[in-house]
Amino acid sequence: MTLYYITGNISKFETARGFFGPLGVEIVQKKLDIIEIQSDSTEEIAVDKANKAFSKLKHALIINDSGWYISALNGFPGSYMKHVNHCFEAQDFLNLMQDKDNREVILKQVVIAVDDSGQKKIFSHETRGEILREARGGGTNGFDQVSSLTAGLTLAEEKEQTLAVALDAELQLWQDVYEWIKNK
Numbered sequence: 001m002t003l004y005y006i007t008g009n010i011s012k013f014e015t016a017r018g019f020f021g022p023l024g025v026e027i028v029q030k031k032l033d034i035i036e037i038q039s040d041s042t043e044e045i046a047v048d049k050a051n052k053a054f055s056k057l058k059h060a061l062i063i064n065d066s067g068w069y070i071s072a073l074n075g076f077p078g079s080y081m082k083h084v085n086h087c088f089e090a091q092d093f094l095n096l097m098q099d100k101d102n103r104e105v106i107l108k109q110v111v112i113a114v115d116d117s118g119q120k121k122i123f124s125h126e127t128r129g130e131i132l133r134e135a136r137g138g139g140t141n142g143f144d145q146v147s148s149l150t151a152g153l154t155l156a157e158e159k160e161q162t163l164a165v166a167l168d169a170e171l172q173l174w175q176d177v178y179e180w181i182k183n184k
Contacts, residue, residue: 001024001025001026001060001181002025002026002027002028002059002060003020003025003026003027003028003060003061003062003113003181004027004028004029004030004053004057004059004060004061004062005017005027005028005029005030005061005062005064006030006031006032006034006049006050006053006061006062006063007029007030007031007063007064008031010029012064013027013029015170015171015174016062016064016174017029019171019174019175019178020174020178023178025178025181027062030053030057030061032052032053032056032057034049034052034053035052036048036049039079040075040078040079041079042065042066042067042078042079042108042110042124043110043122043124045065045079046063046064046065046110046111046112046122047112047120047122049063049065049112050063050112050114050120051120053114054114054118058116059116060113060114060115060116060181061113061114062111062112062113062114062177063111063112063114064109064110064111064170064173065079065109065110065112066081066107066108066109066110067079067080067081067107067108068081068105068106068107068108068143068147069105069106069108070096070097070104070105070131071102071104071105071106072097072100072101072102072103072104073096073097073100076096078108081143084143085141085142085143088142088143089142090135090142090143090145090146091135091142092142093131093142093143093146093147094133094134094135094146097131097133097146100131103130103131103132103133104128104129104130104131105128105129105130105131105147106126106127106128106129107126107127107128107129107149107169108124108125108126109124109125109126109127109169109170109173110122110123110124111123111124111173111174111176111177113177113180113181115181115184121177121180123173123176123177123180124173125169125170125172125173127149127169128149129147129148129149129150130147130148130152131146131147131148132146132147132148132152132154134146135154136153136154136156136157137154137155137156137157138156140155140156143155144156
């Protein structure tokens with residue numbers, strides 16, 4: 001079986017190819033110019049992208065999208081994180097959280113799988129972390145300097161450990177996708 005992975009992110013593609021390849025599923029990276037809808041829902045955005053991609057390709061595919069939801073800020077920035085990261089520095093996130101006791105942040109990862117007939121299945125996973133009270137680490141975006149998915153270390157400080165946490169969740173999503181497609 002061949003699945004198109006609709007992404008411009010080579011790292012995401014390599015992870016998926018590394019997972020699916022030994023299982024006999026060929027993953028082909030496909031970059032498509034898809035206008036992304038604006039929504040607070042990561043699922044809605046991913047489903048819309050999957051629908052648009054399938055209408056262009058008429059082939060089995062997968063879409064992977066994510067959002068960061070800060071509980072004390074009513075889920076902001078959520079699915080808008082990519083844009084917010086271009087505008088905010090670490091101190092901007094800290095200022096927003098200044099008087100907040102609840103420091104929880106949730107990384108929501110969503111994968112949409114579409115089979116050759118156009119039938120879709122949504123897979124998602126949430127990883128909980130926290131917004132710290134000071135910025136630490138460098139060379140990354142501001143959010144990475146104030147957020148943690150591991151024992152108090154920022155994403156910027158512990159990129160490898162943090163990526164392993166997020167990657168474990170992503171690999172579980174890929175396993176769920178594989179189980180669905182092999183039973184089609």
